[in-house]
Amino acid sequence: MPGLLRGVARTAVVAGTATAVSNRVSRRQAGRWAQQDYAQQQQYDQQQYDQQQAYAQPQAPDPAVPPPPAADEMTEKIDQLKQLADLKAQGVLTEEEFAEQKRRLLG
Known part of the structure; x- marks a missing residue:
């Protein structure tokens, strides 16, 4: 019976360690993906802002020569x-x- 208990305990330790490592890897990947998503969203937002500013700014008329008089x-x-x-x-x-x-x- 002591051998059986030792085997069960070892299995529990291995399973617990595997679960902890798996959870940590999952959290780390989720964090990296969140950072990438955040960076992409910031870049997209900046592009949208730049486009809005370009459309919002009045275009200066070209300093053209006035048309000749009639x-x-x-x-x-x-x-x-x-x-x-x-x-x-x-x-x-x-x-x-x-x-x-x-x-x-x-x-």
């Missing part, structure tokens, strides 16, 4: 320049006044 506007400006030149030629406007009016007109 033909009617050009004709009107040419007529006004001719009138200014005539006033300057008549002595009504000084050179500085003519230059200022021309600058305002051409903008």
Whole structure:
């Protein structure tokens, strides 16, 4: 009977040790998977945040050259320049006044 008791005790110790090791390995793997999931979730969240920020920021308009004025506007400006030149030629406007009016007109 002592041999039988010793065999049962040894089996219990081995089974208990195996269970403890198995549980520890399972917990360690679960912890690693949780860390990986957390890291992936953080990366995904950061990508989503970056995309939202990119869409939320107003796009600055391109500093493009303004479109050329329409033909009617050009004709009107040419007529006004001719009138200014005539006033300057008549002595009504000084050179500085003519230059200022021309600058305002051409903008």
